[in-house]
Amino acid sequence: MEYNTQEVRNSWIIRFIIDSDYRILRHFVLLSGILAVIAFSREITEYPSPYNYYRLACIYGSIIAMSYINMYFLVPQFFFKGRYLLYILLLLALVIAWMMIIGILLGAYNPEYIVIRHKHDNHLRGYYEGTIILMPIILVTTMIKLFQRWTIDTERINELNNITLTMELNELRNQINPHFLFNMLNGIKALVRTDVDKATTVILQLSEFLRYQLYENNEVKIPLKSEIDFLSNFLELEKIRRDNLSVTLSCSIDPSVINNMLLPPSLFTIFVENAVKHSINISGAQSDITIRIETEGTMLCFYCYNSIDPDYIPSVDKKKGGLGLLNIKRRLDLLYGKAHTLTLAHTKSAYNVTLKIPYELYSIR
Structure with a gap:
């Protein structure tokens, strides 16, 4: 006492x-x-x-x-x-x-x-x-x-560490889960019978996806190229699971600069996951996801657009629903404070995310 x-x-x-x-x-x-x-x-x-x-x-x-x-x-x-x-x-x-x-x-x-x-x-x-x-x-x-x-x-450091740990645990539960892996393996099994070359490509993408989640995601900062490669692999794997899903991922930054740009891991992941989740069209029409990454002066800009079917209502886990977005907002506040801007725009047919953060360059000798 x-x-x-x-x-x-x-x-x-x-x-x-x-x-x-x-x-x-x-x-x-x-x-x-x-x-x-x-x-x-x-x-x-x-x-x-x-x-x-x-x-x-x-x-x-x-x-x-x-x-x-x-x-x-x-x-x-x-x-x-x-x-x-x-x-x-x-x-x-x-x-x-x-x-x-x-x-x-x-x-x-x-x-x-x-x-x-x-x-x-x-x-x-x-x-x-x-x-x-x-x-x-x-x-x-x-x-x-x-x-x-x-x-x-x-x-701030303690809270950031706690949020980062929570996000890592959520990612392990929500991204690397048996349901996701079983779907991927079943898809690969079907491709092996019909298109061996494509099955080989998917296996490599799945391998890179898991490597990022298990290793690079635990680093304090990673190259921007690693983050882009992860998003690309994630979206390609989702295209296998989804019919009529159109994905465009573009980066207007010089390739030599991308390798030297550092940022905390998984800053963009939750936005891309939400884009995939909310872009489902129940009528079978094409769903669109467009992601752009570029620079404006000293800021790294991330733009994410996804189409929305007004008739589709995604299922929400009442215990976990919205936690990912709240966590990433708080994480951005702790990492960058007022130096970053996050804009979320929602209409009946589209959802837009604009994130601007200061980037860091390092030189490889």
């Missing part, structure tokens, strides 16, 4: 630090904490009233300004981008500049007591001591932002 209580308490602290729901309260605690530290320090208490209140306002306001400039400009623009030396230099310059501003503000208030005291002050030593005191205070806000970033990234 003590362990569970401690775990809940730690979890609440983490939520307090990173959740947007606690943002106002979080800033209030930060502002109050800095005020409490400064208000009871010798830099304030050893001066008489009302000058001590003026001094408190100047020092407190300056520290708050430095903290927020650090948290919302220096840390994201320099520290998080790995420019650590430049970050330290800019932070040091910020502290020195604000100390000069504090000196000007305090110099504007010159009661007799302060004038006499300042004659005995060593300004150079004051800047040095002020820098030593202020730098750790400002760096506390850096630690807070760093902890927030680390916690959010850790949660």
Whole structure:
């Protein structure tokens, strides 16, 4: 029970630090904490009233300004981008500049007591001591932002791993299942009797299909060519199972570039599976599936179209129906965030998918 209580308490602290729901309260605690530290320090208490209140306002306001400039400009623009030396230099310059501003503000208030005291002050030593005191205070806000970033990234990675594992298990259940394999083997058996060459081709396609599912699908990133080959083999195998299925898969990217493009595996699979599933025409008319892959600047574009028979209502597993699409949407969010776009357009006679993601190139030496 003590362990569970401690775990809940730690979890609440983490939520307090990173959740947007606690943002106002979080800033209030930060502002109050800095005020409490400064208000009871010798830099304030050893001066008489009302000058001590003026001094408190100047020092407190300056520290708050430095903290927020650090948290919302220096840390994201320099520290998080790995420019650590430049970050330290800019932070040091910020502290020195604000100390000069504090000196000007305090110099504007010159009661007799302060004038006499300042004659005995060593300004150079004051800047040095002020820098030593202020730098750790400002760096506390850096630690807070760093902890927030680390916690959010850790949660994203864990959630992505869980979703990836779930998708892999679903793919193993839904794609490499006995029903699919039996249909393929029965089709091959029939082809062996009528068209040996075609049966040989189908066996090779089925082999490539299974190899991708069992090996390449477990990689973090794979070449775009592997993904295209898998989709091609999958669609060719589906054409054997389906009569009057017309499939067009085109890629306008230079072949030499395709081999050097990397992306996470099975990003397009669920869309192609849905296209196959929903393109069935119960009247026996031709069903169409068109897939295009191309680039637009730094984006890899995937387009998938399939015809729809308004009279056909596909069977839906209530336990699993729609999970594939929800999982891929969440996976794309975790992988690319706002850097990707996914558009799903549905009419009575057609379904269109447009996915645009940033692509990565690597060079083979």
